[in-house]
Amino acid sequence: MDILFVLIPLSVVLALVVLAGLWWAVYRGQFEDIEEEGRRIFEEDKE
Amino acid sequence: MESHLFSDTHSDEPQANPAWTILDTPEQWMRFSQSVGDEAQPLVQSSLLLDGLRCAACSGTVERGLSGLPGIVSARVSMSKKRAVVVWSAELTQPSTILAAIQKMGYSANPASHNESQLNATQKNRAAFWRWLVAGFCMMQVMMYASPSYFTKTGEIETDINLLLNWAAWLLSLPVMLFSSRSFFSNAWHDLKAKQISMDLPVALGIGITFVVSSAATFDPSGWWGDVVYFDSLTMFVFFLLSARLIEVKLHSKTLGAMEALVSRIPENTERQNADGSYTRVINSQLSVGDIVRVNTGEAFPADGLLLSGQTKVDESLLTGESTPIHKNKGEHVVAGSYNLGATVNMRLETLGESTQYGQIVQLINQAAIEKPRLSQLADRVARPFLFFILLSAVLSAVLLWEQGHGLALMTAAAVLIVTCPCALSLATPAAMLASASAFVKRGILIRHLQAIESIAQIDTVIFDKTGTLTDNHIAVKSLSVKDGLSEAQALAMASALASQSMHPIATAVAYAAKQNPLANALTITLDQVEEQVGAGMQGRFEQRPLKLGSAAFCGVHSDQLQASDERYQQVYLTDDSGWLATFNLQEAIKANTAQAIAALQQAQLDVELLSGDQWHTVKNTAALVGIKVFQAACSPNDKLQRLQGLKLQGKKVLMVGDGLNDGPILASAHVSIAMGKGVPLTLAHADYVLLNGDISEIPALIKHAKKTMRIIKQNIAWAVIYNAVCIPLAFFAWLSPWQAGLGMATSSLIVVLNALRLSQFSHSSINSSKA
Numbered sequence: 001m002d003i004l005f006v007l008i009p010l011s012v013v014l015a016l017v018v019l020a021g022l023w024w025a026v027y028r029g030q031f032e033d034i035e036e037e038g039r040r041i042f043e044e045d046k047e
Numbered sequence: 048m049e050s051h052l053f054s055d056t057h058s059d060e061p062q063a064n065p066a067w068t069i070l071d072t073p074e075q076w077m078r079f080s081q082s083v084g085d086e087a088q089p090l091v092q093s094s095l096l097l098d099g100l101r102c103a104a105c106s107g108t109v110e111r112g113l114s115g116l117p118g119i120v121s122a123r124v125s126m127s128k129k130r131a132v133v134v135w136s137a138e139l140t141q142p143s144t145i146l147a148a149i150q151k152m153g154y155s156a157n158p159a160s161h162n163e164s165q166l167n168a169t170q171k172n173r174a175a176f177w178r179w180l181v182a183g184f185c186m187m188q189v190m191m192y193a194s195p196s197y198f199t200k201t202g203e204i205e206t207d208i209n210l211l212l213n214w215a216a217w218l219l220s221l222p223v224m225l226f227s228s229r230s231f232f233s234n235a236w237h238d239l240k241a242k243q244i245s246m247d248l249p250v251a252l253g254i255g256i257t258f259v260v261s262s263a264a265t266f267d268p269s270g271w272w273g274d275v276v277y278f279d280s281l282t283m284f285v286f287f288l289l290s291a292r293l294i295e296v297k298l299h300s301k302t303l304g305a306m307e308a309l310v311s312r313i314p315e316n317t318e319r320q321n322a323d324g325s326y327t328r329v330i331n332s333q334l335s336v337g338d339i340v341r342v343n344t345g346e347a348f349p350a351d352g353l354l355l356s357g358q359t360k361v362d363e364s365l366l367t368g369e370s371t372p373i374h375k376n377k378g379e380h381v382v383a384g385s386y387n388l389g390a391t392v393n394m395r396l397e398t399l400g401e402s403t404q405y406g407q408i409v410q411l412i413n414q415a416a417i418e419k420p421r422l423s424q425l426a427d428r429v430a431r432p433f434l435f436f437i438l439l440s441a442v443l444s445a446v447l448l449w450e451q452g453h454g455l456a457l458m459t460a461a462a463v464l465i466v467t468c469p470c471a472l473s474l475a476t477p478a479a480m481l482a483s484a485s486a487f488v489k490r491g492i493l494i495r496h497l498q499a500i501e502s503i504a505q506i507d508t509v510i511f512d513k514t515g516t517l518t519d520n521h522i523a524v525k526s527l528s529v530k531d532g533l534s535e536a537q538a539l540a541m542a543s544a545l546a547s548q549s550m551h552p553i554a555t556a557v558a559y560a561a562k563q564n565p566l567a568n569a570l571t572i573t574l575d576q577v578e579e580q581v582g583a584g585m586q587g588r589f590e591q592r593p594l595k596l597g598s599a600a601f602c603g604v605h606s607d608q609l610q611a612s613d614e615r616y617q618q619v620y621l622t623d624d625s626g627w628l629a630t631f632n633l634q635e636a637i638k639a640n641t642a643q644a645i646a647a648l649q650q651a652q653l654d655v656e657l658l659s660g661d662q663w664h665t666v667k668n669t670a671a672l673v674g675i676k677v678f679q680a681a682c683s684p685n686d687k688l689q690r691l692q693g694l695k696l697q698g699k700k701v702l703m704v705g706d707g708l709n710d711g712p713i714l715a716s717a718h719v720s721i722a723m724g725k726g727v728p729l730t731l732a733h734a735d736y737v738l739l740n741g742d743i744s745e746i747p748a749l750i751k752h753a754k755k756t757m758r759i760i761k762q763n764i765a766w767a768v769i770y771n772a773v774c775i776p777l778a779f780f781a782w783l784s785p786w787q788a789g790l791g792m793a794t795s796s797l798i799v800v801l802n803a804l805r806l807s808q809f810s811h812s813s814i815n816s817s818k819a
Contacts, residue, residue, distance in 0.1 A: 004208055008192070012215050015188045019222070022184065026177045032169075 067143035070158060076142050077332075079158035081401060083134060090120055093142065094413070095131045097124065099154040099234070107427065108243055112152045116140065130413070131156065153237035175296070179289045182227040185219045186282035192216040193279035213265040216278040220258065223282045227289060228254050244434045246470055249441070250288065253464035257281045257785055260457050273454030277785060284465060284789020291793035298800045312347045312384055313405070320393065338396045342387045350383045351398040351405075359389030384408070411493050411737075415484060420497040422760060423476040430469045437467045437775070444779045458785060462778040466788035467771060468795040475763035478803035483756040486809045491739040492749060493724070499735035502719035504753040506702040508694055509648055509746075512713075513659035513669055515706030515723060516743065518635035522553060524560035525616060529629040536566030538629035542621050544572040545585040545596040553619055554585065556633055557596070584619070595622045602627075617665065635665070640744035641673045647747035649674070654699075658687045687713050702750075704743065705734070721746065748809060756806055763799045770795045 025031065070076055076093060084090030100106060106124035109131060113122035118139025124131045133145060142158070149156040192212045195204055204212075228251075235251035238244060258281055263272035318326040320339040331349055334340070339355060342348055348361075360372040363385040372388050375381055381394060384405030400406050419427075441460040448456035480497040487494055494500070511517055529538045543561030546554035561567045574594065577587035584597015595602045602622040616632035648655050657678035659666045666680035679690060691713060694701050703710075703717035711733045714720035722734035723741040738745055774791050777783045783791070 001205070001208065005211065008211050008215050011188070011191070012218055015184070015219055019181065019184060022180055023177065026173055026180065029173075031176060032173075 067146050070142040070146075073137070076158075084136075089137065090134050091137055092132060092134045093145075093158070095133065095146070095149070095156040095158060097131050097149070097154055097156050099237075100124070105154070105245065108241060109149060109152060109154060113145070113148065116145070116148055119145070132413070153241060175289075175293060178227045178230075179286070179293050182223050182282065182286040182289050185223045185227075186279075186286045188219050189216045189223075189278050189282045192219075193276075210265075210268070213276050213278075216276065217262060217265045220261075220278045220282055223285050224254070224258050228285045231288075244431070244438075246434075249434065249437055249464040249467055252438075252441070253461040253785065253788075254281065254285060256457050256461040256464075260454050260461075264454065271453060272457075273452050275454055277458060280784060280786040280789075283786040284793075287786075287789040287793040291797050294797055295800050298804055312386075313349050314346055317342070317349045334396060334399060336396055336399060339393055340396060341391060341393050343391050344387055344389065347386050348381045348383055348394065350396040350400070351403045352381060352394040352396045354379050354381055355393040355395055357390055357392045359387055359392050362386040362388050408493060408739075411495060412484075412488065415494050415496055420476055420480055420501060422501065422764075423473070423480075423497075426473045426476060426764075430473050433467075433469050433472075433771075437464065440775065440779055444781075448781065455781070459778070459781040462781070462783050462785045462788040463775060465785055466774045466778040466783060466791050468767065468792045469771075470792075470796045471767035471770065471799045472764065474796060474799050474803075475767055476760050478800050479756055479760045479763060479806055482803045482806040483752060486752060486807050487736075487749070490745060490748075490809055491742075492745060493737040493739060495735050495737075499719055500753045500756050502700075502735065503702060503750055504757040506653065506700045506718060506750070508654040508656065508699045508701045510656045510658055510691070510694075510701055510703050510717070511675070511743075512703075512705040512710055513657060513661055513666060514635065515741075516704055517641055517657070517669060517673055518637050522556045522617070522633050523636045524556055524631050525634045526632045527560075527629055528632075530627060533628060534566070535629075536564055536570060538621060539564050539567035540570035540572050541589060541594060542596050542629065542631065543567065544574050544589070545577060545587055545594065548577045548587075549579050549585055551579075553617070553633060554596075557619065557631055560631075589623070592623050596620070616668075635669070637669065637672055638741070638743060640742070644744040644747055645674050648750075651747065651750070653750075656690075658682050658690060660684075684710065684713060688716060691716055703734075704746065721749075752806070752809055759802055759806060763802055766798060766802075767795070 076091065079095070080091045080093035082089065083092045097109065100109075109124045110122050113119050113131070113133060118136045120134040120136060122131060122133045131149075135145065146156050192215045195212060196209075231247045231251040231254060234245070234247040238248060257277050260272055261276040261278050261281065263270060264274050264276045268274035313331065317329065317331055317334060318341040319329045319334065320326055320341065326341055334349065340349065344359075354375055354377050356377060358374065358376045361375055361381055362372050363382060374389075380397075381387075382405065383398070383403040401410060441463040444463050445456045445460035448459050477497075480500050483500055484494050484497060527535060527538060529535055539557075539561040543558045546557040546561075549555075572589060574587035574589050577585065579585050580597070580601065583601040584595060586593060586595045586597075588594065597619060599618075599620060602620040604620050604622060604627050616634055619631045619633065620627065621629040621631070645655055654677070655675050657666065657670050657673075657675045659669075659678070659680055660682050661680060663680040666678055670676070670678040679686070682690070687710070691701060691703070695718075700718040703714050703720045704722075705714050705720070706723045714722060714734045719736075720734040721736045721738060723743075724737040724739040736749070770791070774783065774788070778788055
């Protein structure tokens, strides 16, 4: 079970990395308009 | 309403913003203010967006704090709208001083101009969402580290692994502690500094205690604090509380949606035509009377004015209650706040800002939301002692359990602190009343103060005024009788030729009746020497014979000459030199659906009366037509007042319905009153409610909705009381863990808001049905 001594700290680090990713997403406005992006798929491509 | 609940501003040391001094010129402050007071004492009334308000106690703090400053005449704060309305004297103070003072109290304020509030809102929403996300993500992770202990017995996990798990949980609790729950701490701290206690103090204490106990157990498991960690509980209840607040904000903006939409429907800027015919976008405050502006399809008209070109359809529904779009041609008037649906048009501005009907409606709505209803004040008074009681109980529970283990004792105290929910109590009334007021606005009913919702739910008698209330202001020809040998069309045509020369309501009615009759319309009758004898009738010469239209005395008709005299009608006669030709029976038009509305009121066991200044027989007739049994005719305003006083002495609660124009004092002295908003300047209608479209069939539904509102408020209060009465003892005797306490509190305040949300839609059915 010694591997736990590596895995648990690693999970903490991973969690912090994910948090950083979420921070990026929130402040880039990724969650601001959730519906619009979904709708855009159905729109015709403008050339 | 945006999420201003998660204010971060507390954490920064208050500092006067140098940019505020810009606001200290009249030109600038008038962008968020208006002039009030008189010439002897000119005053300015400004509205500010407040930040950092958490509960009812905060609004009191700001109000008191501001009122104490020199130069401030009054300050009202609306907790729910996050707005302050400050009346101040420009000689003694200035906006920057006021803003700095609010900042010093631990809140932040901004001028309530539209643009800024929207920008702030995006920032706030992001920050709130991010705080919530951090709490949620860390909660899940911490739960992972805690889960082994859920399934194992003590000692089953190796001590060093256990230690490592606790350490990891501690590390991931830090963001929750330091970041996500920062607003709880900073709010509590500011309240303590201001010698206040508020909602956030118990929560902050609870979170703090849990963290300290768990941290001590992590780093010194054999120590004084015990070896049990509660990081899972800690992150969980912070997450619950933040979720509840986030949802609350969403729900709140949903209930207030209609009002907000109405208040902010005019765009901030408009395309103004320049001298050379091109257009420039300017801020609305720069518009002035006489400007020509272009209004695009889908936009609201920025001011009252005249359509200069083209034709369009407009939607005036929120202003008049008229739901179908109205066609407008060039040269017709359009009103501020109505939507342009048809085509892009140009208009010339005639009335701007506060003087438009729209401006008055907005003013009324903002005023109403700031008024504190009685029940809400009661809740505020109870909230403070209640919080003291909670702090005492928490201390007591800790003391009682101290011998059994310090950690356990402290965690019990934390649970007591967290489980309490005075928020539910202080939200109970305003949440429901505002939801209901917003439902009223959707139906074209304006409310002056929220207290009127309670008042109208209590009434047992309804008194109607006649003219302008039950009847439309215009009078109409109901029937006519003519001499043998004369056709109705001829009589109408002759009468109309005379009547069309006069502006008298009766003459207008006769002329209108002739216009409606195609046969009469086809006849052309030319008259000479037409003249009006004021108050009596019209006369002229038709084919060299004198023709008269007017009262019996004026026309010289005697009762024996008349064929059918009907006392139900007001009558005018048409005569020539040979005598009687025709009789026109006129009657005021009774508004549509009036009889049904009165029947609905009577079905609800309300006494309905009619008081009118008109003649006995017209009043009797109207009463019979609409189904009112008790009526009084030929009342002077004084008679009406006396009748009202008499009913009051009998202990009756009277709803007075009038046109709001001539009956101001009577409306004011009734328990609650409704005025018709048609044609009356809203600021002059001294009534608790104003029916914008004058449709009295809304009254039964209005009363019903008010009753439902009161029921829901009672449910909310009962729920808050029962919840606290049950949960506090549970937590006190250590039967609730902190995370359960957090869940309880979060759901408790959500239930109150959700229950209130039921009121944001109007339902039509009889008044006493649907006992919710």
